[in-house]
Amino acid sequence: xxxxxxxxxxxxxxxxxxxxxxxxxxxxxxxxxxxxxxxxxxxxxxxxxxxxxxxxxxxxxxxxxxxxxxxxxxxxxxxxxxxxxxxxxxxxxxxxxxxxxxxxxxxxxxxxxxxxxxxxxxxxxxxxxxxxxxxxxxxxxxxxxxxxxxxxxxxxxxxxxxxxxxxxxxxxxxxxxxxxxxxxxxxxxxxxxxxx
Numbered sequence: 001x002x003x004x005x006x007x008x009x010x011x012x013x014x015x016x017x018x019x020x021x022x023x024x025x026x027x028x029x030x031x032x033x034x035x036x037x038x039x040x041x042x043x044x045x046x047x048x049x050x051x052x053x054x055x056x057x058x059x060x061x062x063x064x065x066x067x068x069x070x071x072x073x074x075x076x077x078x079x080x081x082x083x084x085x086x087x088x089x090x091x092x093x094x095x096x097x098x099x100x101x102x103x104x105x106x107x108x109x110x111x112x113x114x115x116x117x118x119x120x121x122x123x124x125x126x127x128x129x130x131x132x133x134x135x136x137x138x139x140x141x142x143x144x145x146x147x148x149x150x151x152x153x154x155x156x157x158x159x160x161x162x163x164x165x166x167x168x169x170x171x172x173x174x175x176x177x178x179x180x181x182x183x184x185x186x187x188x189x190x191x192x193x194x195x196x
Contacts, residue, residue, distance in 0.1 A: 007081040008032045011048075018047055025086075033086035038098060041089050045074065045104045052078040053085055059101075059111035061119045063146045068093045070121060074101070091121070100125030118144040 011032050015021060023035035036044060053076040062071040069090040076085045091098050100123040101108045112123040113133040120142040123129040132138065141148050 007078075007083040010081060011083055011085055014047060014051055015044060018043055023088075027086075030082065031084045031086065033088060035088045035090075038089045038091055041072075041074070041087060042099065042101065042104065044087055045076075045101055048076055048085060048087075049104055052080050055079070056101075056105040056107050056111070057084065059108055059115060061115050061121055061144075063093070063119065063144065064090070065093065065146050070096050070119060072098055072115070072121065096121040098123060100129065102126050116142075118142050120145065 008026055008029060008031075012024060012026075015024075015034055019036055019040045021034040021036050023033075025033040025035075027033060034044075055077040056074070057077045058073070058075040060073055062073065064071060067090070070093050071088050071090050074087040076087070077083075078085075089098070096119065098121065100112055102112070102125065109126055109128060110133065112126045112129045113131060115121050116123060116129045117133055117135055117138070135143070140153055143150070143153075
């Protein structure tokens with residue numbers, strides 16, 4: 001095994017053999033990131049997998065409403081050359097579609113489902129990408145989009161509560177103190193008294 005910095009350089013050289021990334025981020029000695037075109041993702045994932053990056057660690061998205069884009073992020077790991085590789089690509093936010101990668105990383109099936117559920121991104125090629133995974137019976141826009149309004153959703157879905165300034169504590173602090181004293185007395189009686 002070589003040192004971490006040469007592993008980062010190895011990944012950089014591997015990616016540059018195949019495409020010209022828009023951005024190369026050497027995050028630290030254990031992480032490198034690349035921003036590439038959407039149509040280059042499958043080529044790079046296959047190249048990385050063949051070079052030993054066999055673990056799909058994560059797949060998610062970032063919402064950039066000001067750019068009308070979603071940034072899809074793939075994170076891979078190689079156990080022999082311990083470097084995390086981050087591939088990022090921007091897709092249209094109005095019609096967010098990117099082909100599934102389950103043919104390359106079968107475990108991405110659930111990441112794609114989660115990404116669809118929370119951002120609304122479609123993954124053609126994944127037969128289950130549209131099925132709900134976490135948010136049962138969700139009927140609003142995906143909740144991790146920045147234009148989702150949690151207060152409006154809550155107001156629409158849950159009854160409004162009013163609170164008055166007059167209230168009484170059902171479990172006041174003095175009651176808690178009494179309960180602690182009783183627990184301490186009981187514990188001491190079980191031990192045969194307090195230790196000296």
